[in-house]
Amino acid sequence: MGGKDLTIEICGMSGDGTIAAGQLLNAALVNAGYSLLAFDSYPAEIRGFGRCVTHSRVGSGKMIALKNKAHVLISLDDQESVSRIPFLDTDAVVLFDNKPMAFLAENQSIAAHVEPEAKLIGVPFGDLSAGATGSRQGRNLVALGAFAGLFGVLPEFFNKAIEKKFSSKGKPVVDSNLACFQVGYQHVLEFYKEDISGDLGEASVHENKDSFLISGNEAIAMGALDANVHFYFGYPITPATPVMEILAEKLPKRGGKVMQMEDEIASIGAVIGSFFAGKRAMTATSGPGFALMTELIAHATVTETPAVIVNAQRGGPGTGLPTKTEQSDLQVAVYGGPGDSARIVWAPTDVQECYEFTLRSFQIAEKYQTPVILLTDFFLHNRVESLEKLSSAAEMISDGNLYPAEEKINAYKRYEITETGISPRALPGSEGFIFSATGLEHTEKGRPDYSSAIHMQMSEKRHRKIRGALSDLPPPVEYAPKGQLDLGIIAWGSTFGAALEAVTQEQEQGKRIGALKITSIFPFHEEVISAFMTKCREVLIPELNFEGQLANLIGHLHGKKVKRLNQVTGTPLTPWDIGEAIHSILKVLD
């Protein structure tokens, strides 16, 4: 990746305004025209204690992954920030409050822990905030001002972000935040002249002037809105809750409704009921909630009722790591539930795809009359990216239902065996198209029938239908030079960006290496994947799970064992992590 490329972390304790500072930083840098990818991590507890960290990668080119090392650390709480030191570049810039309220014992300051090559920038965050506003609460804004001064970000970009964020709280709040920012900015100009790098200065401003910031959560909500969803039923759970919060604000304005249900079982039940009645609906949950939904997902499979479910994966098993990212629900998404309940599972790899896949999930669910699971993760939901536009084409959101022909009136078979496995679907109340739907195995007319012949026939029909959905699902995308490869990386979900960046770096070094992006998890494009594997001496599948769940699903397509990189640290894989694995594999090959 050429051009500027800077990773900035802000670390503090809950209540320090860390996340708010990160949001302002991101907004300001996008205002300044930079491309950005950012992600927050915070404690599982509601408030009061625990470490909050924001990560922002900013630069001139498109940012597709986080880096493993930060170039800048803004410490709003030294005790917490010490934990970030192993993740800093050796010559990182560390901004910290050099005038804490009380004297510190040895090693209580972050200054005691940074590497001597690091550039320590002490700014009296609290004192300057108190001087500007009478309160030390604006420390985070002072820190942002100091950052802007050091790196040459024009104050107008921050001012715009501050005004936007705080305008609803009134002018005094806006003014005090602006004042805190300004004193931090001036302090650096006055006392750190020699350290001003201007790395994010005017020269590159407006490279991406039309871009805007959007999170994975917002993209999913926007996708649902643009697909004309009528109902959202959900039960709060990290990291999916913001989807419900966004829709709660916006959906009623479009004539829809958001209902918080008593649990996830009720949520999926309501989604199925709504689709059964012909109205688009969705729910979003995470692993523990998804586990509760599996019986009704199977019910939707057997009744051939559409449903759209977002599973925002987080660290498991069980309640696990509620505020950490993981990709360990692939198996439950594909196989979870009683019986052979094949369903469609697809996984976006970035925020743009979060929007597009959500948008299209409704149509696909309707067309194939089956649950569509959008398999995302904490990193995708909580990250923000600068994008240039989100657009929906009419053909992506149009009604996906295949209605029965008029001549079938009074002879309608709801579960008619067809070549594609798709039975024309009548909605309840369609005159002359009477049918029954049941979770029991049934005949083409929908009457319960447990005979082995019917069960064989219907099982085959439902699976044929799911296989046929491949034509509507995006095929894997290959990023590789022509010809044989020493190593192929196959990645999915939020890990793909890191894999692609790692592969690109190796390709630039002349390595025969390629990447394959898989978004259709089930059904998957067996032939394309197999063809890619065939031309690779080795195949590596990096995943944020312990068991290698995608590797278990597709690994058999390779002539020999695929290599695995499995990480369950609760943090995203970085290009560096994958690069290390690549190097060790290539070393053996050499």
Added chain:
Amino acid sequence: MDERHFVVIGNGPGGSQAALTLRRESPESRITVISKERGGFYPPHRIPELISGVISEEDLFVFSPGSFKERNIKLRSGQEVVDLDLRNQQVILEHKEKIPFDGLIIAVGGKPRIPEYLAVFSDLLMTLKTLQNAKDWVAKLSSAQKVLIVGGDLTSLAFSKILLSMQKQVYFLLSEEAFWPIRCTPALFEEVSLALARKGIHVLTPSQIRSLSVLPDKSIELRTDHDTVCADIIGAFFGLVPDIRFTARSGLKIDRGILVDEYLFTGFQGVYAAGDCAQIYHPQIQDYWVSIGHDNAVALGRIAAMNLLGSRVMANVSKESIFEVQDIKVNTSWWTEF
């Protein structure tokens, strides 16, 4: 297991030598070096070579921060000591962190000396002591043609040669204070003037500087009682003064530096001073002397460390090598360099 914690303030020739000696003689103790300047240790007298491009920044460093780490010496780089609490044996840093110590060596060296009559113009004068100063010179020299050196110390001689090699026009304003702390006798004055002139340096010998002002084209005009000179850069080279403001409330005895006995002991338990910031008692002349120069600083840093660990090594210089200038008794390793 030696659980003592030794703190060295300063990472110049004296400080780094003190830390290395402590590590060698006390392998298991904890050692912290605190340095206001960032990075590892470099010999300041080689800075002019960096400016001319003869050596790179990488070549300049004798010990990188990594070298300290390899020796299990904790280097706190870019951190400033603002106070000493010697009764409680604590060093207090600017960011309010208190570092306890069992032994302390103060070896902070000096900072550029600007005579009082020029202090008002200090914003217009460039000095050359630190790596950052060198970077500033490099940046300015890229667009400068005329450089005026005022004052004059031994660094300025080496630096003038380098400026000439960079095709700069060099003006040298020799004054009575030139070559401080070396006595500037009329004979020496004359000799230096001729030597400089032979090298192509314009030598000015006024008795008084009247004014310094910035002209519209950003050049600086200097008026003396004899001449008016315009230069793109004015460098002030008046030697160094001890950089010991942080000791003001410590109880240490201060004159031109931190007063120590012939063993470099300050009188406070476990506290020693070495190098340019120390003013050292000489039993034979029964007075204090100051030491200047890289080699002296290295020797004194070693002695301070040895004595902190219990030796009784005297900072022994022959009284003949000590001379007096401006009421200060001086020993300098610069003589040989000169």
